[in-house]
Amino acid sequence: MKTIIASLLLAASATATYAQKPGDSVTPETLGKLEWVKGEAPREWEPGKVYILECWATWCGPCLAAIPHVDELYDKYSEKGLRVIGVNVWEDGKDKVAEFVTKKGDGMSYPVAYTGKGGAFEKEWLTPAGVKGIPHAFVVKDGKVILATHPMQISNDVIEGLLAGGEAQEKVLTSIKEAEKKQGQIGETMQAFRAAAAKKDTAGMEKAIADLKALDETSRYVPAMNFELLVAKGDWTGVETNVKSLAGDPMGRVMVGLAAQRSVKEPQAPESFRKMISEELSKLLAEKGQPYEFQTLTQVQWSLGDKEAAKISAAKAADSAKELQKTAPRFPVTPFERYAEAVAKGELPTTEQVGEWTREAMEAAKAAEAAGETKKEG
Template sequence: MKTTYASLFLAASLPALAQKAGDQVTPEALGKLEWVQGTAPTAWEPGKVYVLECWATWCGPCIAAIPHVDELYDKYQEKGLRVIGVNVWEDGKDKVADFVKTKGDGMSYPVAYTGKGGVFETEWLKPAGVRGIPHAFVVKDGKVLLTTHPMQLSEAVIEALLAGGDAETKALDGIKEAQRKQEESGKATQAFRQAAAKKDVPAMEAAFADLKKLDPESRSLPLLELDLLIGKGEWTAAESALAKLSDNPMAGMAVTTTAQKLKQLPDAPESFRKAVTTSLAKQLEKGGHAVQFQTLAKLQWELGDKDAAKASAKRAVEWTKSPQGSKTGIPTAPFEKFSEALEKGEMPSDEEMNGWLREAMPNARPAAKVVPKEG
């Protein structure tokens, strides 16, 4: 192990179940965990910065953050950074141990396993109101400095926290302000979505304006603008907004969602429907999900391009048989029936497709409502 922990015993009177910014904490709960790699600190070392990074093997964003966390540890552990990976919200120590072993030097900091409902969950996560991971607690001299997403812990932030004093205060204030804006942006986005569900265009416009003011660089703005323009029936502008999404990392989901909405947009002109179909086809050149290929096939069929629709339906079948598709558990049979119907010159209804899907996978959501996640 890279880290050797010195001893500094804190007063027994410190609160055990208060883990929010500004609270005094002890490392007592860490000593009750099962350690996959490294050992628990018996006390916080003076002046050292502890990052307790909560993660799980099933959490994609957690796994994506591990290289960043490990780089910080490798660069700053000799200068006083202590990183502890705390596996939470999953059962199976062996699975976690195998994951850590596979990561090797890419996850070189100490790692603890707690299990569902474990002591770390009851004494840290629940008191702090943590509802999602990855999530990092940052502790220094027995006090929680902040809680944040680990990706917000840049090298500049770590250096400032290690330096202490004004640099630490400035870094903390910066993160708190970023978190405040993020929270307000989240509220504005939620307000927009609620207004969109009610088709309340004035409320959509107000929420969009709020978000644009709070975070002009938000990647969600182009997506919400498209929804707003559709809601207002400004189809030419909506086509332009759709075209601008090509470089947005969230474009795939946005285009798929828009394509699935077209059935509820009887006023949308053919030019807009063609633009959506073209955009979806372009997105799927890089690969996609069976449901996306099926959605494209339906749009192409409705526009009269039946050969392209048949080809897209076959790609949906191929996807279910691919290694990626096999891992998802999405059955092949419903998409084969869909493809066979198109070959016969028939377009199955959503009810028929949903029925086939239920037969093959009883717990599946209706195919017409499935929107695959990005990545």
């Protein structure tokens, strides 16, 4: 209903100020309503210049990962006509945004505006455009939105084409459109695979893998999909060969982790396979491992009846969580400590128990953070 109403309002509008989709005419009016952390709002769009309105938030990992790329584009092309505006969205608290931008310094050298939850930018840009996730970039030129995409899709070649205009601009826009269409097809193929896997429809799984290879022959998803197919077929020898063939490959660690998880979830997994996976995962974690990896190893060792080794791995999971929290303060340590305590007592917690502990820890951390903010404001 809201979508219908929004569409009617847009259609009735004398201008397309709030219709922020490719081809729509726009003005910088909304930007003038925002709170500027750095720089100021443009009063008008400069003819021929390319504007990137990059939507982000401090809590969004992918957004933070995209900032260096966006800043690099700005540094390289600002004198040639590129304008970048970082628009902080879906966040309450201008102070934390200002602090973040200050700390970034030259690493975020373009103007940045703050707009709280439910603010003007959300109502007049994000909602009309149907944006439901960030990072997201609107690209404007000569008063029109010419592109809406993930900022990592905006390469040097794209910027050069947009600045050149004419055929060069149309070429890069077509290229991005085709890439996004292909990505959509890949997503549909992955969904088809997951649906087939849920039913253990091996024929459907094989078809989805073939379809994905046709779209992207080098897809990083194929090894994991082949692994799932072999598990569905009960071909544990094939699974073992599949895992070992990726030794030294970046996907190798992922595959060992997947194999370890499946070895304890699939009752038909032979003991010899679980032993192999236990050994492989132990080797990978010998130098350094993530908390969840140690927890998975604990489960495999427990399934083999090696409870002493499981106790050691559970304790390492807790220690790893504490170490990780030093660089990621919000990472919950308590669930891993409780897990290690239970294993030490001779009990293996269920997935449901761990989930509940994690929810409790996250809620406690959120409450503590809110209390700290209130105290700070007071």
